[in-house]
Amino acid sequence: MPRFEGKIAIVTGASRGIGRAIALQLAAGGATVVAAARGENAQDTVAAIAAAGGRAEAASLDVTDPASVEALVAGVLERHGRIDILVSNAGIARDQLLMRMKRADWDAVIDTNLTAAFTCAQAVLRPMLKQRGGRIVAVASVVGQMGNAGQANYAASKAGLIGFTKALAREVASRHITVNAVAPGLIETDMTKAITSDARQSWADQIPLGRPGTPEDVAAAVCFLASDEASYITGHVLAVNGGMYM
Numbered sequence: 263m264p265r266f267e268g269k270i271a272i273v274t275g276a277s278r279g280i281g282r283a284i285a286l287q288l289a290a291g292g293a294t295v296v297a298a299a300r301g302e303n304a305q306d307t308v309a310a311i312a313a314a315g316g317r318a319e320a321a322s323l324d325v326t327d328p329a330s331v332e333a334l335v336a337g338v339l340e341r342h343g344r345i346d347i348l349v350s351n352a353g354i355a356r357d358q359l360l361m362r363m364k365r366a367d368w369d370a371v372i373d374t375n376l377t378a379a380f381t382c383a384q385a386v387l388r389p390m391l392k393q394r395g396g397r398i399v400a401v402a403s404v405v406g407q408m409g410n411a412g413q414a415n416y417a418a419s420k421a422g423l424i425g426f427t428k429a430l431a432r433e434v435a436s437r438h439i440t441v442n443a444v445a446p447g448l449i450e451t452d453m454t455k456a457i458t459s460d461a462r463q464s465w466a467d468q469i470p471l472g473r474p475g476t477p478e479d480v481a482a483a484v485c486f487l488a489s490d491e492a493s494y495i496t497g498h499v500l501a502v503n504g505g506m507y508m
Contacts, residue, residue: 447503
């Protein structure tokens with residue numbers, strides 16, 4: 263039997279890249295996936311899930327708007343009566359050396375990558391506490407563990423996400439809710455394709471396994487942490503980086 267049969271999962275940033283891969287793998291495991299993204303951007307992900315025989319619905323979501331998050335969660339509860347899995351994946355990058363970084367770019371990255379994870383987790387906690395169980399998985403980054411020049415905002419947001427994960431894990435463990443994070447390294451996505459060839463090569467040279475990762479590599483780790491097989495794991499950061507950072 264699929265390991266997510268009967269589970270309701272919300273995935274933010276589900277329109278492409280890692281979020282899309284996570285949504286597809288959760289659905290393949292039997293979950294009903296609420297694929298959330300700005301506007302109508304998650305429609306293609308939902309169509310791909312439906313074509314594979316899975317169950318999914320698209321949701322328009324601005325993770326930086328608490329009212330949008332609350333409306334999404336209320337709608338899911340009204341339709342399905344429960345929320346079992348939250349994957350906080352939505353994220354952006356606005357890279358620049360700190361001396362040249364605009365405050366607006368700092369704020370946008372912190373709001374989208376870190377504050378939104380707080381907003382989404384807070385919104386789903388009440389139903390998870392009531393049902394005495396749930397899985398929250400955040401998508402952090404190797405940059406939040408080792409830093410990277412030109413990404414002070416991104417590194418701060420992802421390091422904060424790791425701290426947030428550990429603190430929340432301690433708060434809700436007694437209610438059988440686990441809170442974990444994955445920390446991807448260099449993954450082949452639209453975001454990393456924007457990196458210069460020299461920077462990509464510099465990063466690739468640091469990977470002992472000798473290749474960039476794929477969105478599916480990250481999705482497999484997320485799905486493990488969201489599954490019953492990981493019921494005794496909480497407050498953990500699972501590195502998916504090919505050995506780049508150990």
